Amino acid sequence: MPDSSSYVGATADAYDAVAVLYTEFVAGILDDAALDRATLAAFAELVRASGNPAAVEVGCGPGHMTAHLRDLGLDAFGLDIAPAMIDIARGAHPEIRFDLSSMDAVAVPDASLGGVLSWYSLIHTPPAELRPYLEEFHRVLAPGGLLLLGFFAADGPDPVPFDHRVAPAYRWSLDALAARVTEAGFTEVERSLREPAENERHRQGRLLLRRT
Incomplete structure (x- = not known):
């Protein structure tokens, strides 16, 4: 596992510390999120149509989205850097x-x-x-495989750091993040931007890309 002195280790420690609270927070998070459910359903449909339903959720937290992908017909598994999250997901x-x-x-x-x-x-x-994460996504995907990114959106050309409640984080514009991902060997398929819901502070970005 990553060195605890790195940002990765610090992020893992931060999520371990709030694992139970975070699990309670995300319970039922898709119930009133029709647009997010539609995005995930379209992703799952395209993955199934590729003939290879195997999928991974990277950064799965307590496993709720991985389970949702299974409900959508994918042979999905999850991974995370926070041991407490993995324990909750497995349970x-x-x-x-x-x-x-x-x-x-x-x-x-x-x-x-x-x-x-x-x-x-x-x-x-x-x-x-x-870049190393994008290269790993490219490595594990079969040609034509799909990558779906969900993130907090920004307006300008540069990533914007913000005070995420758990660990330091960044917001990206659709154009800026799409450019980074296409440089790593992906082709953009679809993008969307939605306004924040009642309990959200920022607009939400989604990018769907295909491994070229």
């Missing part, structure tokens, strides 16, 4: 595989997955450290 969903692992070390062979979901998991990565 809540014993039928699903959950790995204690970093997003740049997905334990699958090259080109073996049809989908990668990164739902607010790249937000804690300093911009200068983003």
Whole structure:
């Protein structure tokens, strides 16, 4: 696991400290989020249509989104750097595989997955450290595989640090993040931007990309 002195270790420690509270916070988070459910459903449909339903959620937290992907017909597993989160995920969903692992070390062979979901998991990565994660997503996806990113949106060309409630994080404009991901070997398929819900502070961005 990452050195606790690194930003990765600090992020893991921060999520471990609030694991139970975070799990309670995200329980039922999709119930009143029709647009998010539609985005995830479209992602799952495209992954299934590729003929390879195998998928990973990187930064899975307590496993609720990984379980949702399973409900949508994907053979999904999850991984996270926070041991307490993985313990909760395994307890809540014993039928699903959950790995204690970093997003740049997905334990699958090259080109073996049809989908990668990164739902607010790249937000804690300093911009200068983003590339290894994108390269790992490219490695594990089969040609034509789909990558879905969910993140907090910004307006300008540069990532914007903000006071995330758990750990330091960054907001990205759709254009800026799409440019980074396409440089790593992906082609953009679709993008969306929605206004914040009642309990949200920022607009929410979604990028769907295909491994080229």
